[in-house]
Structures are given as C-alpha cells and as structure tokens.
Amino acid sequence: MIRAIATIALLTAGAARATPPADDDNIATLTLLCPALQLADGEITFEPTRPTTAADINDLLALNMSLADSTWQAKFQKAKSDKGASGSKEKNTDAREGNEAEMTAWATAAEAINSKTKLDAVLKPYGYDSTNMSLLATAAQEIKHYTALAFDAQQQLAAATINDKPDTELKQALDKAIYGGSGGYKNTRTKDAGLNSAEPRQTACVEAANTHNPIKTISTIVACICAVKNDMSPTPTAPCGPNSEQSIKWEATGLPLAAAWNKLRTRCPVLTETTITASKVETALNTAKQAFYGKGTDLYVGKYDTAGCDGSATGACIKYTNQATSGIPKFDKAAWVSELTTIITALRAREKATERINALQNQIATAKVLVAAAAKHPQSMSDRLTDTGGKTQKPEDGDTIKAAQKEIDCTSLDKETCKPDVGCKYNEKDSKCENDPVKAPPTKTNTNTTGSNSFVINKMPLFLAFLLLKLKNLEFNLEFIILF
Secondary structure: OHHHHHHHHHHHOOOOOOOOOOOOOOHHHHHHHHHHHHHHOOEEEEOOOOOOOOOOOHHHHHHHHHOOOHHHHHOOOEEEOOOOOOOOEEEOOOOOOOOHHHHHHHHHHHHHOOOHHHHHHHHHHHOOOOOOHHHHHHHHHHHHHHHHHHHHHHHHHHHOOOOOOOHHHHHHHHHHHHOOOOOOOOOOOOHHHOOOOOOOHHHHOEEOOOOOOOOOOHHHHHHHHHOEOOOOOOOOOOOOOOOOOOOOEOEOOEOOOHHHHHHHHHHOOOOOEEEEOHHHHHHHHHHHHOOEEEEOOEEEEOOOOOOOOOOOOOOOOEEEOOOEEOOEEOOOOOHHHHHHHHHHHHHHHHHHHHHHHHHHHHHHHHHHHHHHHHHHHHHHHHHHHHHOOOOOOOOOHHHHHHHHHHHOOHHHOOOOOOOHHHOEEEEOOOOEEEEOOOOOOOOOOOOOOOOOOOOOOOOOOHHHHHHHHHHHHHHHHHHHHHHO
16 A cells, blocks of 8 residues: 555656656655665664574583482593503493483583582582582482483584574675665765766666666665756755755766765664664565556656656656566566565574574573472471471372462373373373372482483473473472471
C-alpha cells in the first residue's frame, strides 16, 4: 500500500508538464531511502555479537575426579616413562573407557588434584579441604551427573558452527552498498559509485546504454534525486531540502562535493552510531525498494514530469532504460540490494546460532550452580546434626513426594524417567506413568557405586535432566527447613 501511494504520487505530481525541479520535490523519495542511507552512519555495531563457543568446566571436572576412587584416578596419573628419561612423562595408557575428548578431560582433571595443595585448591570453593572431603561421598553421584551434563554441553559448544561472516566483512558489504567503498561519501568515486567516468548529472542519472549505473549505490541514488544540475538556472533548488538552498548541485565532472552532500543530509540526519541487526537492514532494504517505480521498460526514482530527468529544465530523477518489465522495476543492477542481502543472511545465521549457543552456556552455568548446591548439602547436614545433638529430622516422605509432584507431571514421563524419587511409578498394565504419593524415594548410598566418576551415564534430554535435579534440591531444602 505504501509503495502504491508513493508511486502514484511520484507519477502524477508533475504529469504532462516539463518543469524544473522545485524545493521538496523529492522529500517523499528521500524518506524511503533514508533508513538505508543511515545504515552506514557513525560507529557501526553488528548485533548480535558473535557468540563464544568456549566454556571452562575444569572446576567441575577436577571436583568430580576428586570423588572418584583411587583406582580410577590412577589411570590418569602421569608417571615417568623410563628411569633414565630425566623426568620425561607420559600418560598411563591403560585407561580406555572414554572417547578422546573424555580421556583428555579426565587426564586434565587428574592433574589438577595430584597433590594435597592442588586438591585443597579445588575443594576450597565448595567449602571443603582434604581433611573433610569424605562428607562429599553422599553427593558424588549428583556431582557426577551435573558434571556429565556440563561436559556434554561443552562438547556441543565446541562443535557448534555459526555460518555467518566476520564483522569486518559485514562492514565492507555495508560500505559498498551505501557508498561503493569504505570511508563514507566521496565525490571522487566513479566506478565504485556506478559511474563509468566523471560525468555531469544529466549523463550519470539518465542512462540508456548501460554506460553508467545510477542505482548501484544508495548514495548515488540520493545524489541524483537530491542534487540538481551544476548549471541549473535561473536559481538552483533543493529537491530534498533545505528550502531555498542553492548550493546542492552536481559538479560539471562528477558527483556533488562533500559540502553539498552534507547539506542534503539535513532531511536525513547523520547518526553518530548505528546498531545493525538483520531486521533493521531488511526493513531498510524493503523500504528503499519502494522508492523505485517503472513505466513500460523504464525504471524511475524521484519525481518524473514525463519530459526528462536532467535535474535542470526537467525533473531531478533517475531514468534507467530497460530496467523495468511491464512497469515493474528490476533490481538486477542494484548492487546495494545484494550487499544488504548478504548482511541479512549472515546476521540471521548468527541469531540462530547465538540462541543455541546461549542455551548451552546457560546449561553449563546451571550445572555449576547445581554442583555447588549438591556439594553444600552434606556440609549443611553435618552442621544441622551437630546443632540437634546428632538427631536427624526429616520431613515425611509423602510431603516430599507431594512437593515434587507440584513440579512435575508424572503422566508426561516415559518408562525410563518414571522413577519413585520424583514421586512417580510406572503402571505396567496400562503402560503409563502415574503419581505415587505413598512410595518413599530410595535412600541415598554413601559411596560411588560405579567405581569412577566417568560420566558414562544414560543421557536423557537436558531439560528433563535439569528438572529432575531441581526436584532433588527441593528435597534437600525441605530437609533443611525441618531441621531448623
């Protein structure tokens, strides 16, 4: 609708009369082109910024390894390969329980706890040291599980692809679309601006033989519709404002000078900084296209009076022969369209990748919080036992189950995840998961039953895993409340 209104206005405003351009003749056209022109203004920032695919979980890996049994830790200890090797070391090659990434992670974790000093440094953030770390045995399985989830997210991050372009390349594409090159507006440009050579306005903006390309860049289009012929008489005008300005003219041998360009930007103010997003570029591109219209096989931009586009005796417009089909403008020669499309495609890919990468980073951050909570629980329980003279006061199992069931819908779980510790039981007869408000969660063991903390677990969807872990923390919090 906007395009239709603009086209009707442009076609009919000066119908059947050959008159010189007047002040404000092309304000409507400039309004359509301005958002694209402003894309290259000021300090440019592309958003979203390129996300990082790195994530440090060495703290979790080291804590997890510290809770493994000595046999498992020994598999990753470094030892002298030969008595005469002058201290040269190599990894123990007996451990083959994981893939290459896991083996490397475990070896690094083992190295991080291979002395009392290092071990204490790993345990300190969690409130422990080598003298009381035995309390952590009750949380070993949970810590292993959280660490496995963090490790899985870290590996997905490492393998993530963005498929965009660096900001430097996006800036180059933006500069080419608007000005034909870097450095902003330059009246000395010729081929980069779409001109085969330094030519006057009436030659550059009226093209019939494909010698020049007045629609190659946004700035050349704006120069054609907003600046008049160098020798317009009797009085030069300002088709895009400011009114009564007489100096916004082309040169006899090329584009308007920088001073004239700065004046014609009055109605499309120069921005000091610009944030570039895919949506913003796409909107600017589509809006700028609305400034184009066709008549037969000819393409036009700006007010056309049916007599010509020389910017002096006739309108200040662009006429490009054979660049329209049945009155529909073609954009084959509009290089700015392809450059802006490149930017849109790259930033869309970055948006999609950023969403996924941020989700993985959040999963790692959540895992770290849950590890800290799981590690804190044994120490807190020990403190509560001291305060109550060694008597443990737990909430009724039914209360814990009911609280859990407020957090999860048992009917949404499959057979594998339908467990008593989340207040559910699997009905074999009906093949469905149901609430089990009377069955108590299983008692936690005080040892690591796997013999290692190697992350070799049956992986479930990450969101469900974190939900189940949240329920565990709910049980802990209820215990704390009762102990008070």
